[in-house]
Amino acid sequence: MRLEIYRYDPESGAAPRMQSYTVEIRPGMMLRDALLEVKAGDETLAFRHSCGEGVCGSDGVNVNGRNRLACITPMAELREPVQVRPLPGRPVIRDLVVDMSTFYRHYREVKPYLEHRDPLPEQEIRQSPEERARLDGLYECILCGCCSTACPSFWWNPERFRGPQALLAAWRFLADSRDQATAERLEALEGPYRLFRCHSIMNCVDACPKGLNPTAAIARIKAEMLKESI
Amino acid sequence: MALPRRRFDTLIIGAGGAGLNAALQLADSGARVAVVSKVFPTRSHTVAAQGGVNAALGNKLPDDWHWHMFDTVKGGDYLGDQDAIEFMCREAVPTVYELEHHGVPFSRFADGRIYQRPFGGMTRDFGGEQATRTCAAADRTGHAILHTLYQQNLRARTHFFDEYWAVDLLRDEEGVALGALVLCIETGEPLLVEARTTLVATGGCGQLFRTTTNAHINTGDGMAMCLRAGIPIQDLEFFQFHPTGIAGKGMLITEGARGEGGYLENKDGERLMARYAPHAKDLASRDVVSRAIAVEVREGRGCGPDGDHVLLRLDHLGERVVAERLPGIRDLCRTFLHLDPARDPIPVFPTAHYAMGGIPTDRFGRVVAPARHGPEEVVPGLYAAGECACVSVHGANRLGGNSLLDILVFGRAAGRDILAFLEANPHHRPTEEAAVERAMARLERWERKGEGESPQALRDELQRLMEDHCGVFRDRATMAEGLQRLEALRARIAEARLQDHSRVFNTARIEALELENLADLALAMVTCAHAREESRGAHSRVDFPERDDRNWMKHSLFFLEGARVDYKPVRTRPLTVESFPPKKRVY
Numbered sequence: 001m002r003l004e005i006y007r008y009d010p011e012s013g014a015a016p017r018m019q020s021y022t023v024e025i026r027p028g029m030m031l032r033d034a035l036l037e038v039k040a041g042d043e044t045l046a047f048r049h050s051c052g053e054g055v056c057g058s059d060g061v062n063v064n065g066r067n068r069l070a071c072i073t074p075m076a077e078l079r080e081p082v083q084v085r086p087l088p089g090r091p092v093i094r095d096l097v098v099d100m101s102t103f104y105r106h107y108r109e110v111k112p113y114l115e116h117r118d119p120l121p122e123q124e125i126r127q128s129p130e131e132r133a134r135l136d137g138l139y140e141c142i143l144c145g146c147c148s149t150a151c152p153s154f155w156w157n158p159e160r161f162r163g164p165q166a167l168l169a170a171w172r173f174l175a176d177s178r179d180q181a182t183a184e185r186l187e188a189l190e191g192p193y194r195l196f197r198c199h200s201i202m203n204c205v206d207a208c209p210k211g212l213n214p215t216a217a218i219a220r221i222k223a224e225m226l227k228e229s230i
Numbered sequence: 231m232a233l234p235r236r237r238f239d240t241l242i243i244g245a246g247g248a249g250l251n252a253a254l255q256l257a258d259s260g261a262r263v264a265v266v267s268k269v270f271p272t273r274s275h276t277v278a279a280q281g282g283v284n285a286a287l288g289n290k291l292p293d294d295w296h297w298h299m300f301d302t303v304k305g306g307d308y309l310g311d312q313d314a315i316e317f318m319c320r321e322a323v324p325t326v327y328e329l330e331h332h333g334v335p336f337s338r339f340a341d342g343r344i345y346q347r348p349f350g351g352m353t354r355d356f357g358g359e360q361a362t363r364t365c366a367a368a369d370r371t372g373h374a375i376l377h378t379l380y381q382q383n384l385r386a387r388t389h390f391f392d393e394y395w396a397v398d399l400l401r402d403e404e405g406v407a408l409g410a411l412v413l414c415i416e417t418g419e420p421l422l423v424e425a426r427t428t429l430v431a432t433g434g435c436g437q438l439f440r441t442t443t444n445a446h447i448n449t450g451d452g453m454a455m456c457l458r459a460g461i462p463i464q465d466l467e468f469f470q471f472h473p474t475g476i477a478g479k480g481m482l483i484t485e486g487a488r489g490e491g492g493y494l495e496n497k498d499g500e501r502l503m504a505r506y507a508p509h510a511k512d513l514a515s516r517d518v519v520s521r522a523i524a525v526e527v528r529e530g531r532g533c534g535p536d537g538d539h540v541l542l543r544l545d546h547l548g549e550r551v552v553a554e555r556l557p558g559i560r561d562l563c564r565t566f567l568h569l570d571p572a573r574d575p576i577p578v579f580p581t582a583h584y585a586m587g588g589i590p591t592d593r594f595g596r597v598v599a600p601a602r603h604g605p606e607e608v609v610p611g612l613y614a615a616g617e618c619a620c621v622s623v624h625g626a627n628r629l630g631g632n633s634l635l636d637i638l639v640f641g642r643a644a645g646r647d648i649l650a651f652l653e654a655n656p657h658h659r660p661t662e663e664a665a666v667e668r669a670m671a672r673l674e675r676w677e678r679k680g681e682g683e684s685p686q687a688l689r690d691e692l693q694r695l696m697e698d699h700c701g702v703f704r705d706r707a708t709m710a711e712g713l714q715r716l717e718a719l720r721a722r723i724a725e726a727r728l729q730d731h732s733r734v735f736n737t738a739r740i741e742a743l744e745l746e747n748l749a750d751l752a753l754a755m756v757t758c759a760h761a762r763e764e765s766r767g768a769h770s771r772v773d774f775p776e777r778d779d780r781n782w783m784k785h786s787l788f789f790l791e792g793a794r795v796d797y798k799p800v801r802t803r804p805l806t807v808e809s810f811p812p813k814k815r816v817y
């Protein structure tokens with residue numbers, strides 16, 4: 001099967017280009033396996049990967065126009081030639097490796113940690129199974145960046161729009177019965193950009209390899225803000 | 231040499247659960263902490279842990295840390311140090327509550343308490359009925375814990391060096407740890423991190439084997455760094471094969487699947503564990519279950535066209551249990567096997583999983599090595615915690631759910647002891663330039679140009695060699711041959727060459743450096759396994775099938791210099807309770 005892979009090495013002085021490789025497909029082969037096979041023949045190809053099972057979030061790439069995790073993308077599902085590019089909209093460091101620092105900064109900015117202000121009990125803070133169930137579909141995010149780098153609003157306003165991942169993370173804490181910083185969290189998302197640049201285009205939902213729904217989370221935050229303002 | 235330098239109170243190498251829990255203690259106490267990690271912190275392999283973490287909370291059935299301690303001593307086949315085990319099992323309870331307060335989204339019982347599930351080797355009343363002790367966030371406990379710890383470190387403003395690769399530790403003439411030489415992966419530039427204390431928390435070395443549950447990054451770098459710094463590695467012959475890796479692929483199916491009621495079946499449809507562990511059956515200790523599967527396959531009772539695996543059945547548990555308690559493994563099965571475990575059985579086989587051995591430490595996380603005054607002298611300023619360390623709480627075989635516990639408890643303990651050390655040693659010592667040069671030489675070695683074998687191909691060969699010569703069942707002849715082949719392979723690695731000499735994000739160079747680390751650890755593992763003439767826990771010698779407490783109830787210490795093996799006694803005295811004397815291990 002033919003792969004066309006985005007190649008760029010800043011030290012070479014050459015412009016980015018697509019390079020073709022041919023890989024023998026085995027049953028059950030994932031895109032990451034194919035990239036590793038390419039690398040076995042050409043060690044200069046750089047890409048991030050680690051767990052090989054879709055939990056570490058290292059290997060987000062753009063495959064035939066869609067953001068996906070290479071390790072859980074079956075080769076059998078892909079149209080030939082398979083075009084593999086870095087996640088869009090981020091500066092490319094080399095080949096398939098992009099600079100994700102802005103993405104991580106937005107995550108930090110939403111204060112993604114539990115704030116419980118009452119004195120702590122000696123044991124666990126109680127939470128009913130129903131309250132806990134509200135975190136399902138939120139806490140599983142692996143910070144792969146497939147969503148935010150597929151979001152047009154994030155492409156146009158990467159410095160000011162938080163992006164779907166960070167907003168999903170904000171909602172994960174707003175939704176937690178143990179968290180006591182609701183007002184501050186909502187206030188921090190006010191203004192025309194941080195949250196309201198989202199126009200519900202849903203690219204993020206299509207892109208998320210974990211089946212999470214940032215658009216729904218964003219809608220919940222908006223609803224919560226409305227409630228507070230009345 | 232005009233190397234750029236940074237100075238911190240503490241350098242932590244590794245941002246898995248162990249490194250991050252230590253960092254949190256330190257940053258919250260006002261120390262200046264640098265955490266160096268070769269991947270962005272939440273990509274550390276703690277993220278892959280599924281089943282849960284053990285603590286005698288007693289949320290479902292009455293429980294006691296003392297029972298947990300007994301199970302851990304027995305599970306480790308009496309090679310664990312009982313002072314450290316007592317400490318860990320007592321600390322488990324406050325540690326899990328602290329995690330919950332930090333925000334870990336644990337699953338819950340109806341009364342709002344943390345959900346706990348049964349896991350292998352866990353009993354009540356010192357070997358009685360099955361205990362329910364393993365605290366879980368569905369089957370994504372590691373993810374939940376790692377992300378929460380990273381989040382809390384963001385709050386505490388810990389200083390992160392993401393995608394920096396630690397090359398070597400620096401020690402001065404007196405052996406004091408001074409920090410490390412690290413490499414920025416993005417720019418390819420070396421950086422000297424000077425620190426008054428250094429904590430090694432680099433995780434496991436499962437990449438020694440071909441079929442493994444471990445990530446590509448689990449190459450045992452910290453253990454190898456210690457070997458080169460003159461510190462021995464302890465008990466590396468004890469390496470756990472998890473009974474239920476997806477056959478042929480290696481992804482883990484958590485023991486929690488059996489904890490929720492799953493069982494193993496051979497080709498005759500027989501529940502095979504009934505024969506090997508009549509009482510505990512599928513929840514016997516991992517070494518026992520792994521050997522049982524290997525024997526079934528060897529004796530022709532394996533499943534599939536090649537008879538090379540057994541089946542794990544969950545289809546009787548019902549849709550709800552699978553969806554609520556095991557959603558992650560359901561995803562794995564769908565993605566990699568195109569089957570739904572709520573309906574179809576899963577093909578499984580023992581898979582390389584966990585290093586019981588590692589850098590020798592005491593229960594404060596301090597690295598200890600033989601020196602002038604005995605086998606356990608503290609290396610000043612040097613700490614280790616997590617899978618790379620050997621306290622030893624797991625002895626010859628780790629129980630499921632005890633590793634997350636180990637990394638959290640001893641990460642935190644190391645953090646606390648580091649604070650005391652910093653107070654007693656307020657000044658940085660001068661950096662030893664000779665040590666810096668030695669570390670730089672390691673990098674420069676890969677600058678050599680010209681023809682040579684590729685590190686990548688040699689890594690594949692090393693992994694196959696380890697699988698063939700140091701797997702579930704071992705004997706003298708196979709290992710002796712393995713040692714010979716390993717010597718030859720190591721010589722070839724020394725002559726290998728990179729074709730890619732660029733600086734920017736050169737992953738080939740990182741993998742070459744990792745290969746050197748793996749090769750040193752392979753030597754340690756096979757040498758110690760070859761020397762130990764008994765069967766204990768995960769180390770099963772076909773030629774010495776019995777445990778031999780008279781001659782072998784002792785820890786191995788492997789030194790890189792001269793590939794020498796030494797031994798030290800097991801600490802059988804707990805802190806406050808009576809010692810558990812060795813007994814025959816039946817489940």
Ligand SMILES: Cc1cc2nc3c(=O)[nH]c(=O)nc-3n(C[C@H](O)[C@H](O)[C@H](O)COP(=O)(O)OP(=O)(O)OC[C@H]3O[C@@H](n4cnc5c(N)ncnc54)[C@H](O)[C@@H]3O)c2cc1C
Binds near residue numbers: 432451631
């Ligand atoms: C699939 C799987 C499931 C598991 N499930 C469970 C479970 O349910 N319960 C349980 O108790 N245990 C479980 N374990 C075991 C447990 O998860 C691990 O032992 C534990 O998470 C290791 O944590 P750690 O902090 O020591 O290391 P890791 O989490 O592996 O972190 C190592 C860190 O060191 C860094 N590092 C390594 N080398 C370098 C270098 N040269 N330079 C810079 N940084 C470096 C890495 O970047 C990483 O940040 C499981 C293990 C696996 C593989």
Ligand code: SF4
Binds near residue numbers: 201203
């Ligand atoms: S729904 Fe909002 S966040 Fe998601 S892609 Fe569209 S604009 Fe971006």
Ligand code: SF4
Binds near residue numbers: 142145165207210211
């Ligand atoms: S929401 Fe989904 S796509 Fe976005 S970072 Fe998280 S896991 Fe990745």
Ligand code: FES
Binds near residue numbers: 051052054
């Ligand atoms: S390699 Fe970890 S998510 Fe793909």
